[in-house]
Amino acid sequence: MILSDQSPVTHSEPLPPATDVVVIGGGVIGACTAWYLAGAGLRVLLCDKGRIAGEQSSRNWGWVRQQGRDPAELPIMMESNRIWQGLAADIGEDVGFRQHGVLYIAESREDSERHEAWVRLATEHGLESILLTPDEIRSRLPGLQGNWLGGVITPSDGRAEPFEAVPAIARACAGRGVVIRENCAVRGLETGGGRVSGVITEDGAVACDSVVLAGGAWSSMFLGSLGIRFPQLTVKSTVARTAPVADFYPGNAACANLAFRRREDGGYTIAPGDIHEHSLSCDSLRYAVPFIQVLKQSWHETRLRMDGGSPGGHCYTRRWPLDGESPFERQRVLNPRPDPAVMERLNRSLAQRLPALAGTTLVESWAGMIDTTPDVVPVIDRVGAIPGLVLGSGFSGHGFGIGPAAGRILADLVQGNAPGHDLGRFRFGRFSDGSPIEPGPAL
Ligand SMILES: Cc1cc2nc3c(=O)[nH]c(=O)nc-3n(C[C@H](O)[C@H](O)[C@H](O)COP(=O)(O)OP(=O)(O)OC[C@H]3O[C@@H](n4cnc5c(N)ncnc54)[C@H](O)[C@@H]3O)c2cc1C
Structure with a gap:
């Protein structure tokens, strides 16, 4: 159920010679930006080097989570939750959004303290979030095994189906007049009079007044080609889904080594939640200093690899001619392989924590970068060095x-x-x- 370069191209409209805004990247961020720009009456071109939602935006867990957010993200996420509630009506298609809450289980004193601090923050923002006793968790999740101290739930949190929601938003954008083009990498920018004047795509040049870079894992490379440093790295995360099973929990939940959410197709999306892999590359060295703190915090969860799996491989170029193939065309869709060791661990966790699911067939596994x-929070800002360029990237595992x-x-x-928010x-x-x-906070 993920999208990749094997998925059919569904948007291939001709490039206009000129437009008001070019959005680079057809993930959730680019598609939603295009939706609002077109709603404001602007002419918009949305380009993706591969497929709409081909990368992170169809591969994520589908959690629409206010719980546990960074204090500065919370008001924005509360707005987003409200938008999700009306999204199907706004765009005219179901996106699988259902509000059954996000539940975290506390298995250590530190977890409990984090949950208590979170509930204080949520309360300050007028968001209902409830601490649960071990018995309350047992009654909500009767099949879950383990020893826990308690937990926390935010009932208004929700879930949606990523591989359906983002393409649906893109279709709605097209309905609003957004020109969408898949398999169309933006190789670089043109400037004139000290500001953005256009983009060069693999299919030709398009004049424009503004560009929004929503390139996900590729934004650092794109900005690097313009001489702009954006410290951004990638980690691979493995996910799987079960065949349809009886509904033992309608929402999203996470304990120490297992995270799961109910799917609209009757299965569960499951993931380890506490393991990710980082493929070492030149960027790992280039950005080592700013990342030291977060690496220290997540050291026990991070597996280092030498497999060239980062965007662009071990060491990519930051300069390419705009009239020749760029790195974006060489890797249309980042489609990393799920890690077999993680899958084995996931099966063990299921057997230990959710015996009801242990024998269930895992019908698909995938990975996302x-x-x-x-x-661990995004950049949502204008890029001062190039007037007319706006950056929305680095959503750090919680951008859906x-x-x-x-x-x-x-x-x-x-x-x-x-x-409308303090940015x-x-x-x-x-x-x-x-x-x-x-x-x-990462999760
Ligand atoms: C396994 C996994 C689980 C996750 N779980 C959750 C979750 O439960 N909840 C949550 O909120 N978030 C979750 N996330 C994070 C979330 O998926 C991302 O933060 C979000 O999808 C980022 O969206 P984006 O649009 O910035 O990037 P992407 O979805 O990665 O889209 C970027 C797009 O830009 C295109 N692009 C890049 N460069 C160019 C170029 N030069 N020209 C044209 N196109 C270009 C790419 O092809 C790509 O399609 C998860 C992520 C993963 C991988």
Whole structure:
């Protein structure tokens, strides 16, 4: 159920010679930005080097989660939750959004303290989040095995079907007049009069006033070609889904080594939640210093690999001629292989924690390459060095849920409107102006 370069091309409209805004990247961030820009009456071209939602945006767990968010992200995520509630009606298609809550299980004193702190933050924001006793967890999740101290649930949190939702948003964009082109890499920008004046795509040049870079794991490479440093690395995460089974829990839940959510097809999306792999590349060295803190925090969860699995491989070029093939065309869709060792561990966790699911067939497994920043929160900002360029990237493993509100904000930044939230934490300049790097919560 993931999208890849094997999926049919569904958007291949001719390139216009000129438009108002070019959005680079057809993931959830680019698609939602295009939706709001077109809603404001602007002419929009949305280009993806591969497929709409081919990378992270069809491969994620589908959690639409306010719970556990960074304090600065929370108001934006609460807006996004409201947008998700009305999204199907807005775009005219079901996106699988259902509100059955996100539940975290506390298996250590530190987990419980984190949950208590979270509930205080949620309460300050008027968001209902409830601490649960061990018995309350047992009654909500009767099949779950283990010793836990308690847990926390945010009932208004939800889930959606990523591989359906993002293509549906793209179809709605097309309905609003957005020109969408798959298999169309944007190789670089053109500038004139000290600002963005157009893009060069593999299919030709398009003049425009503004560009939104929503390139997911590729944004650092794109900006690098313009001489702009964006510290961003990737980690691979393996996921699987079960065949349809009896509904033992309708929402999303996570304990120490297992995360799961109910799917609309009657199965469960499951993942280990506490393991990811980082493929060492030149960027690992280039950005080692800003990432040291987050690496220390997640050391026990990170497996280092030498398999060239990062975008662009071990060491990619930061310069390419705009009239020749770029790295974006050489790797249309990042489609990493799920890790067999992680799959084995996942099967063991299922047997230990959810015996009811242990014998169930895992009908599909896949992996996704998560793009992350040193402080695990995105950049949502104008790029000062190039007026007309706006960056929405680095969503660090939690961009699906926040996508609709992030898209609304990015569209307002393009138009020079007030964003409606304090975006200080998401400034691009924080990585270059000496600001301390303060990693937010990862899950
Ligand atoms: C396994 C996994 C589980 C996750 N679980 C969750 C979850 O439960 N909840 C949640 O909120 N988030 C989750 N996430 C994170 C979430 O999926 C991402 O944060 C989000 O999808 C990022 O969206 P994006 O649009 O920024 O990037 P992507 O979806 O990666 O899209 C970027 C697009 O840009 C295109 N592109 C790049 N460069 C160019 C170029 N030069 N020209 C044209 N196109 C270009 C790419 O082809 C790609 O399609 C998870 C991620 C993974 C991988």
